[in-house]
Amino acid sequence: MLLIGILIKIFVVANVLMGAVAYLIWVERKVAAFAQDRIGPNRCGREFGVPEGLLQPLADGAKMMLKEGVVPGYVNKPLYILAPVIAIVAALLGFAVVPFGPVGPDQIMDFQIAPYLDIGIVWVFAVSSLAVYGVILAGWASNNKYSFFGGLRSSAQLISYEIPLGLSILGIVLLAGSLDLNAIIKWQDEHVWGILASPIGFLIFLVSGFAETNRLPFDLPEAEQELVGGFHTEYSGMKFGMFFLGEYVHVITVSALTVILFLGGWDLPFVNLHYDQVGLVAAVV
Numbered sequence: 001m002l003l004i005g006i007l008i009k010i011f012v013v014a015n016v017l018m019g020a021v022a023y024l025i026w027v028e029r030k031v032a033a034f035a036q037d038r039i040g041p042n043r044c045g046r047e048f049g050v051p052e053g054l055l056q057p058l059a060d061g062a063k064m065m066l067k068e069g070v071v072p073g074y075v076n077k078p079l080y081i082l083a084p085v086i087a088i089v090a091a092l093l094g095f096a097v098v099p100f101g102p103v104g105p106d107q108i109m110d111f112q113i114a115p116y117l118d119i120g121i122v123w124v125f126a127v128s129s130l131a132v133y134g135v136i137l138a139g140w141a142s143n144n145k146y147s148f149f150g151g152l153r154s155s156a157q158l159i160s161y162e163i164p165l166g167l168s169i170l171g172i173v174l175l176a177g178s179l180d181l182n183a184i185i186k187w188q189d190e191h192v193w194g195i196l197a198s199p200i201g202f203l204i205f206l207v208s209g210f211a212e213t214n215r216l217p218f219d220l221p222e223a224e225q226e227l228v229g230g231f232h233t234e235y236s237g238m239k240f241g242m243f244f245l246g247e248y249v250h251v252i253t254v255s256a257l258t259v260i261l262f263l264g265g266w267d268l269p270f271v272n273l274h275y276d277q278v279g280l281v282a283a284v285v
Contacts, residue, residue: 068237090131092249139151150232165208175197231243
């Protein structure tokens, strides 16, 4: 029964993440269009009565899965294919210890895939760091100078921001006295949110998180202005889609960590949520 429960949680979380990634891309395109005085995706779905192009992510996903899988003849084929797999697997594994609800022996349901890994924050940092191997392999195996430069930039950027990212959480970890994400949430529930206890750590974590996920203004590994497309220049179809999925899942993971470490996690202020035999109970404290 325990294995079945874990498999169900993995299936649900993975599918929710994939859906969230699809619509995060749609939101980013709409926001970019608004900032640039454009309309953005607004057609796909009109024939079904769905406004504002809300079916565009489904069309994009179908297009990537149906596109021909082109593999250039000059690439190192085994590593070229392995690179996007590493990127998406590392991103998904990092989310295994993210709690999105109450966890503990008194709960009838644990809202976490791996609820009893008491070094959760170390696991996230260790696994998410593996994603850079996918980027480096993609750049090197493509035998393309632009891809190679993108891979080098990504590795240099990761090394540069891993240290401040790790140091930024030391304050809240020492206050909570644990590396377990659930213990950190519990400490904030009993005392004060991490953003108030460690405001400088929050700012450093936020900036380093942008750098870790290659978001603007830290998009040097993918800079179209000088690197065409960066490390994934030679990728197309679903292999290119796997890089995108891994990147946006990483964005979601870093966002979840920001909330868990500095904004009280899933626990609402002045409300203690827990599950018992009669279901969800919200005790106002």
